[in-house]
Amino acid sequence: MPAELPVTDRTRHRRLRDQGRLARTDLEAILDAGFVCHLGVVVEGHPMVVPTVYGHDGADLFLHGSVASRSLAADPEAAVCVTVTHVDGLVLARSVFEHGVNYRSAMIHGVPRRVTDPEEKLRGLRLLTEHATPGQWDYARRPSRKELAATTLLALSLAEASVKTAVGPPDDGDGPDAELGVWAGNLPLTATWGAPVPDPLLPAGIAPPPHIAGRSGTQQG
Amino acid sequence: MPAELPVTDRTRHRRLRDQGRLARTDLEAILDAGFVCHLGVVVEGHPMVVPTVYGHDGADLFLHGSVASRSLAADPEAAVCVTVTHVDGLVLARSVFEHGVNYRSAMIHGVPRRVTDPEEKLRGLRLLTEHATPGQWDYARRPSRKELAATTLLALSLAEASVKTAVGPPDDGDGPDAELGVWAGNLPLTATWGAPVPDPLLPAGIAPPPHIAGRSGTQQG
Numbered sequence: 001m002p003a004e005l006p007v008t009d010r011t012r013h014r015r016l017r018d019q020g021r022l023a024r025t026d027l028e029a030i031l032d033a034g035f036v037c038h039l040g041v042v043v044e045g046h047p048m049v050v051p052t053v054y055g056h057d058g059a060d061l062f063l064h065g066s067v068a069s070r071s072l073a074a075d076p077e078a079a080v081c082v083t084v085t086h087v088d089g090l091v092l093a094r095s096v097f098e099h100g101v102n103y104r105s106a107m108i109h110g111v112p113r114r115v116t117d118p119e120e121k122l123r124g125l126r127l128l129t130e131h132a133t134p135g136q137w138d139y140a141r142r143p144s145r146k147e148l149a150a151t152t153l154l155a156l157s158l159a160e161a162s163v164k165t166a167v168g169p170p171d172d173g174d175g176p177d178a179e180l181g182v183w184a185g186n187l188p189l190t191a192t193w194g195a196p197v198p199d200p201l202l203p204a205g206i207a208p209p210p211h212i213a214g215r216s217g218t219q220q221g
Numbered sequence: 222m223p224a225e226l227p228v229t230d231r232t233r234h235r236r237l238r239d240q241g242r243l244a245r246t247d248l249e250a251i252l253d254a255g256f257v258c259h260l261g262v263v264v265e266g267h268p269m270v271v272p273t274v275y276g277h278d279g280a281d282l283f284l285h286g287s288v289a290s291r292s293l294a295a296d297p298e299a300a301v302c303v304t305v306t307h308v309d310g311l312v313l314a315r316s317v318f319e320h321g322v323n324y325r326s327a328m329i330h331g332v333p334r335r336v337t338d339p340e341e342k343l344r345g346l347r348l349l350t351e352h353a354t355p356g357q358w359d360y361a362r363r364p365s366r367k368e369l370a371a372t373t374l375l376a377l378s379l380a381e382a383s384v385k386t387a388v389g390p391p392d393d394g395d396g397p398d399a400e401l402g403v404w405a406g407n408l409p410l411t412a413t414w415g416a417p418v419p420d421p422l423l424p425a426g427i428a429p430p431p432h433i434a435g436r437s438g439t440q441q442g
Contacts, residue, residue: 036308036322038259040268047261047268049304051326083270087257089415092433095362096350097372101257105272129317133408141316141398151318173422177362183429185419187354189441194310194409201394201405208404212313220410 026163030106031056033086033221035132039063040081054082055127056158061108062115062124065152082108082156086221089188093170094177100166102186108161112154118145124153135211191220247384251327252277254307254442256353260284261302275303276345276352277379282329283336283345286373303329303377307442310409314391315398321387323407329382333375339366345374356432412441 037054040047054063061082084106091100115121122143129137143151170184193215196208207213258275261268275284282303305327312321336342343364350358364372391405414436417429428434 038270038304040261040270042263042268046300047263047302049259049261049270049302051304051306051324053322079267081268081270083259083272085272090354092354093361096346097364097368099350101274103272125317129320133311133313140314140403141401143318147318169420173420178422180362181427182361183427183433184423185417187417187433187436188415189412190415191410191412194411196406196408198406199390199394201399206402206404212404212408215408
């Protein structure tokens with residue numbers, strides 16, 4: 001993978017306010033920080049946007065394909081768009097017009113490939129599982145042959161991707177509105193893992209393993 | 222607005238695991254709990270999914286239209302899909318196959334309308350601003366005529382919408398995998414507002430107003 005993300009018609013940044021970032025490490029950092037993406041497909045000419053889980057290996061994004069299967073069934077060459085967004089907080093300016101959101105977002109375009117080889121499927125599911133819950137692949141029961149066959153997994157190249165972020169304070173601190181005496185700044189938003197909640201059917205005496213319990217209180221995103 | 226959301230080809234639920242919820246109050250609760258949506262448009266046959274802010278009045282969703290303007294310019298009758306998702310945590314089962322995510326998601330389909338009337342635009346921007354930061358419309362400087370003209374605002378009817386949620390513990394607590402002795406349950410994820418961070422250019426002595434300061438420590442979503 002080249003270190004710089006290629007600029008295509010779809011990934012060129014059109015808005016001035018947001019900072020387009022082109023380094024591949026920025027893309028991977030955004031992908032690493034989340035586990036739910038929004039998958040966009042075209043079904044009979046209409047856009048459909050559905051949340052789904054993903055994992056990646058730096059070259060491909062792997063995602064559960066049940067949702068995209070309709071559009072893929074209709075057209076195996078159908079392009080998708082996958083967007084991962086982290087909302088970091090509100091930008092509260094002196095004027096309503098300058099209000100905004102601080103965020104980090106990655107957008108990936110491409111034609112996904114249905115993963116059919118059992119070995120690759122297992123590898124993709126491992127990436128997906130470990131991405132959402134590191135340590136869980138070696139802890140939970142792994143997919144059986146039958147479960148593997150029942151899972152639709154898609155691989156989407158990370159070759160055509162773009163990253164957009166907005167950071168920092170509002171823009172109107174040195175303009176005429178600064179005279180208004182209005183408070184301005186950021187209101188941060190943080191996603192935090194809570195304490196594990198045991199399944200009510202879990203027998204007494206089974207404690208959450210360290211890779212799950214240790215996440216409580218840590219930040220997601 | 223009818224209390225039940227209509228079932229159309231696009232909003233019918235196809236997956237068994239997730240619970241489709243049809244009450245309009247459920248839709249509004251999901252919209253109320255967030256302020257960033259993922260807007261899906263079709264540009265030259267390709268899907269594009271972009272995060273953007275929104276507000277609503279129970280009948281229409283209002284959203285910033287700069288992103289959708291390209292697709293609208295090409296086809297004023299172009300349908301969009303807007304999805305709002307709250308990720309509530311991980312579903313950690315005994316088997317990898319039964320893992321999942323607890324979430325609340327709303328999907329709205331329709332052809333957006335460009336809001337041009339200045340009064341309606343002002344009303345839509347008020348909804349959008351108050352949705353993200355209640356109290357801010359009466360606190361910050363409101364849009365000037367020029368700023369209003371420079372803002373592209375779209376209205377999208379909430380008539381065709383669907384809601385999907387997944388809640389509760391994993392499904393494999395009464396199956397053969399329950400014998401494995403593996404911990405299972407939920408790992409909750411919560412988004413919380415932090416303390417206001419003043420703009421470095423803010424003069425000393427301007428404290429954040431109660432509608433901003435009072436949000437710190439409260440849950441978003």
